[in-house]
Amino acid sequence: MALWLVRAGKYGEHETRFLDDNRIYLTxxxxxxxxxSVAKDYEGVKALMSxxxxxxxxxxxxxxxxxxxxFLLAMKVGDWVVVPSKTSPTIAIGEVVGPYAFDPKAEPxxxxxxxxxxxxxxxLRSAFGQDLLYSMGAFLTVCEIKRNDAEARVRKMAANGWRDVFVNTTASVPSNGGAESQADAVDVDLEELARDAIGKLIIQRFKGHGxxxxVEAILKAQGFATYLSPEGPDKGIDILAAGGAFGFERPRICVQVKSGDTPADRPEFTQLIxxxxxxxxxxxxxxxxxGFKPTVLKEVPTHFFSVRVWNEKDxxxxxxxxxxxxxxxxRAELPLKRVWMIASSEE
Structure with a gap:
């Protein structure tokens, strides 16, 4: 069995179709x-490409x-796939249950x-070891992930409440050995990997009321005067924020913060309202x-002019x-350093 990385578009534009249709697409x-399917091997695919x-x-x-x-030939029924989301800090995991199919009547x-x-x-991306996230950060649209026993570890995650049984907090750099997967042989999204590492540090040091x-510190940095509720039951109010030195000006903002590993549901959204x-x-x-369950995301357009939602990525x-x-x-609890690098010409 194998583990495959499949991307749902450069900007995640195909994610909904992947999940709703119970299919992965070669877009x-x-x-x-x-x-x-007219190509029977790699050389046949390359001939079509040429x-x-x-x-x-x-x-x-x-x-x-x-x-x-x-996608066409190497992927087999029973293999698993990972589809990193571009719109939320999550990764979808599924099992291949059908062969390659071509539907000429479908949308192109x-x-x-x-x-x-x-x-x-x-x-959640934070459930994966940093070394696995490194392999999943390849810029390729489709590739096999082999490094660091990835396939076996992801299968064990399924039996472990979707938590990695071996969490490596540092992203190891692949060697030049011939046993590395295609994902390890190409450029990876270092910006995304850095954000993953920052996210892991945030949840380690600011869990719960932290x-x-x-969030209060961010609002203060944006110029708001704030009130932070004490730790304990808050009746849907964690932070109050408003403009002006004393907080007497508009806008007036009510903030609810959830640091757990379960997506927020509609009753919590309703509590905030x-x-x-x-x-x-x-x-x-x-x-x-x-992040948020679909029941919450469906409410976002209705409350667009009054409510904003932030997930881990935001x-x-x-x-x-x-x-x-x-x-x-x-900043002492979350020490970061700005780094500049040359952007890849392929981006």
Whole structure:
């Protein structure tokens, strides 16, 4: 059995279709009219690729051909797939239950697919060891993940409440040995890996009431006067924030913060709406480290002009955007250093 990385679009634009359709798609717009099953091996795939892209360098054609071959021929029924989300701090995990299929009547981007049984559609990224996240950070759209016993560890996670049985907190750099997977042989998204590491540090040091304290520090850095509820039952109000030196100006914001590993559900969202009304706050902020269930996300458009929601990814972004203005004590608990690097030409 094998473990495969499959991406649902550069910006996560195909994630909903992947999960709702119980399928993974090869969203390669160059072959929307071609049934790829005519290729019986890697050389056959490469021949199709060469016909479609006659002027591309051989190395690039080999890279693209390897990804199509992996989806078409190398992936087998019973293998597992991981689909990192671009819109939330989660990774979907599923089992391949069908062969490659071509549907000429489907929308062009969804004609090449495989049937999937989703085992968990939203495993928190922080549940994975940093070394596994390193392999999942490959820029490739489809590739096998072998390094650090990845396939066996992810299967054990399923029996361990979706927690890694061996959590390595540092991302190890792959060697040049021939046994490395394709994912380890290409560039990885170092920015995403850095955010994963920062996220792990945040949840270690600001769990529980500490996360409300971190959110308060961000709001203070943005110029708000704040009130932080004491630790314990808060009736849906963790933080109150308002403009002006004394907090007498608008906007008036009511904040609810959840640091647990379960996505927030609609009753918690409704509790925030009620809390806003009780303190006469015009706006609300709902921070849930583990993200939100669909019941909450369906409410977001209705309350767009009054409520914002932050998940782990959003909170990390806010920390980075306001880090230089955070309280010194908070920065001491969360020591970060800005690093500049050259952007990849492939991005």
């Amino acid at each position: 390669w717009d160059a072959f929307t009219e071609t049934d790829l 016909q479609r892209y006659p002027s591309e360098p051989s190395r690039r054609l080999g890279n693209w051909s390897g990804q199509v071959w992996a 981007m969804y004609r090449h697919s495989r049937a999937i049984k989703w085992l968990n559609k939203a495993v 996360m409300a304290r971190l 009620g809390a806003m009304q009780s303190v006469k706050a015009e706006q609300g902020l709902f921070v849930s480290w583990a 909170l990390v972004e806010q920390v980075l955007a306001n880090y230089d203005k955070l309280d010194q004590d908070v």
